[in-house]
Amino acid sequence: MSKSSKKKNKSSIVVKTLIYILLSILAVIYLLPLIWVIYVSLKDDKTLFVSPWSMPERLMIENYTFAWSAGKLGIATLNSAIVCVVTLLLCLVLGSMAAFAIGRMKWKLANATMTYFLTGMMIPVHCVLIPLFTRFSKMGLTNSRLGLILPYLTLSLPLTIFIMSGFFKGLPNELFESACIDGCSIYRIFTHIAFPLSKTGLFVTGLMTFVANWNELLLAMVFISDDTKKTLPVSLSKFVGPYNTNYSQMFAAIVIAIIPTIIVYCCFSNSIVDGLTQGAVKG
């Protein structure tokens, strides 16, 4: 090995170590707040200020039970789950139906319809908040889960239609032709061929829809004032605030709210990250 390449090798090792050090510091910045919140949630309130760095003497599990019941987090989690799952299923079915017609079938207005749906992606939800709220309260849809599902569904549709129509366009023509020769109706082609074959697309769009709706705060806060119908972000924001003084219980509530997502994320992180990125790339 010549001298210069040895030197180059050495410097590249130095650069690599520097990169790793930098990345590790960043990773610490990312994980530290999360670890801190879990750590504080297990202490009791007095020691929090007296000796902030000591290990908790015993784990204060009752912080969690208190936050769970006083913050009404159980019913909130259930509400969030119902709203998000129903929205997800409806969105995938209705979205891919429209996407199939736009991407695969032949009609003059297909492109115009697509543009119409796509404008929805640029519109911030804040603009429709007031008309939607006044109309929904007249129809008795505020304070109901349906009243959340409808706008969530509508706001998730543009992206679903966009991604899924791309998927349907990519499916090979021969499949449809042979199905047609076998006397398959257009509805059966959709339900038995196109839909099952685009599992990747469904997974990607489903993931994006679910994450966005699970974390949505503004709409839920405006539409829902009944404690038994609130979703997780709303209940959490109401329970945790500057007027509540019991810090460790509030921290426990935050942990309860984010821990399910973290667990799911840890199990499937690679496919989740790739899925969400794929969706964003196409969106």
Next chain:
Amino acid sequence: MDKLLKDKKAIVIFVAPAFLLFTFILFIPICQSVYYSFCEYNALTKPVFIGVENYRQLFTTDRTMKMAIKNSLFFLVFSVVTQLIAGLILAALLTNIKKGRNFFKNVYYLPCVLSSAALGLLWMFVFTPKLGINQILAEFGIEGPLWLMDTKGFIILPMWVIAFVSLWQYVGQSMMLYMAQISGISTSLYEASYIDGCTKPQAFRYITLPLIRPMMATAMSLNAIGSLKFFDLIFNMTEGGPNHMTEVLATHLYQQGFKYFKYGYASAIGVVLLIICLLVTFFINKFVKVDNYEM
């Protein structure tokens, strides 16, 4: 085959549900919103047409609106610029290492999937006077600033804090977008350049950057729109306080509409927000020129 695909009835059945939902829940309300913005309208009365009075008030007498526009624009510029730089740097570093790439990638992406309402509360506690950062600073005998309550300067300290928190939360998204694009670049391009005596930074400058330009436009407009829609973090970290100094357009709209029930006035803010969103998307797509290279 063609007959089957031109089946009008089937097309209507497929498109109608989504189309109707979209029209009734998004499109008609937007038109209504524009109309309301020209009305005197609150929770108890019917809308009464008053012309541009709302807008006149918004731009002349409303001091919070000035603050909100300033802060929103600050956010817009800050997040577009920092996300672009930090996202690119992270993507470049991560594509250069092999071991632990997935680990780092997943860690940086994690906050993107967590609820920004919960993260906002978490960071609120990190920056409260007595806990978190100030506790650590106190160990070293430094008295930390009032992170979320300071009001000095043109862009006040709380805005910087919130801006950095949002960078912390969303930079993973930009990073992943750039990484996806970089991994699509053929390695033979790099090999050829190394044979010609190109160094790694040079390769980044002359090969990677031009080839990921289309993605830069996408990521920038995503960031821009995201930063204008920004609500959860601010609402949970400062609620627009102290004294409306950290208000942005979205929180101002929420306060006017659902605290003071001035529906007409809040609609006017919504229309301003919508116009800014459309303008920004338009300009980014126009000026970040998209040249498609053969890969």
